[in-house]
Amino acid sequence: MNPSVGIVLVSHSVKLADGVAELVAQIGPDRVPVVAAGGDDHGGLGTSYRRVREALGAADRGAGVVVVPDLGSAVLTARAVLEDHRRPDVVIADVPFVEGAVAAAVASAGGADLATVVKSAEESRHVSKF
Template identity: 40%
Template sequence: MVGIVIVSHSSKVAEGVKELALQMAKNVPIASAGGTSDNELGTDLEKIIVAIKQVYSEDGVVVLFDLGSACMNAQMAIESLTDEMQKNVKVLDVALVEGAITIAVDSSIGKGLHRIEEAVKKLCLHKMS
C-alpha cells in the first residue's frame, strides 16, 4: 500500500489532514511532519525524513506539502534516502486536503504509485478547466 506523508508548516494542519484522510481510508499508512522540532511554525527536515521512513514500503510514498519551502525540504529529505528508496518516493504538488483524501482512497484500493500520480495529475487538470 502506498504511504502518505503530510508536510505542513503547522503541526495542527498536518495532523488534521492526516486525521481527515484516515477517516476515508483507515488502513493506509499516513504520517504527519508538521512544524519545527521546537513546535514553532515551519518545517523540519528530520521530521520529514522520519515520516517518510515510518510509512515507507516498496509500494512507495507520496509526500504532500502546504507551501513552497515545505516542498524544498521534502525534496532535500528524499535526497538523504538510499537510491532505492528515492525511486519510490514522489513529492506531488496538489491541493493538500483534497490530494491527501484522494491518494488515501486510491492507495486503500490497491492503486500503485504510478497510477496514483496519474490520477492526481488528472484531478489537477480537471480543476483547472
C-alpha cells in the same frame, strides 16, 4: 493483500498536517499509512528535515510513498530530504494539500500502485467544487 502506498503530509503547521491526516485516515484507516510531518523541530510553525525523514520511514510499507507538501519551504524541505536520500519509490506530488491527499488515499486504499496514486492526486487539481 499487497502493501498500500504510503502518504506523508508535509506542512508548516502541526495542526494542519494532523488535521488532514485525520481526515485522510477516515478513508482507509487500516490500509493506508498516513503520516503527518508538520511544524519545525520544536513544534512551531516551519518545516523539519528530521520530521520529513522520519515520516518517510514510518509511511513506507513497501509500495512507495507519496509526499504531499503544503507550500514553500515544505516543498524545499521534502526535496532536500530526497536529494540526500534518493529513492525511486518516493514521489513529491504537486497537488492541492487537502484534495491531493484525499485523492491519493482513495487510490491507495483501492490498491493502486505508486504511479497511479500520484496521478490520482494530480487529477485533484482539476476537480471543481461547484
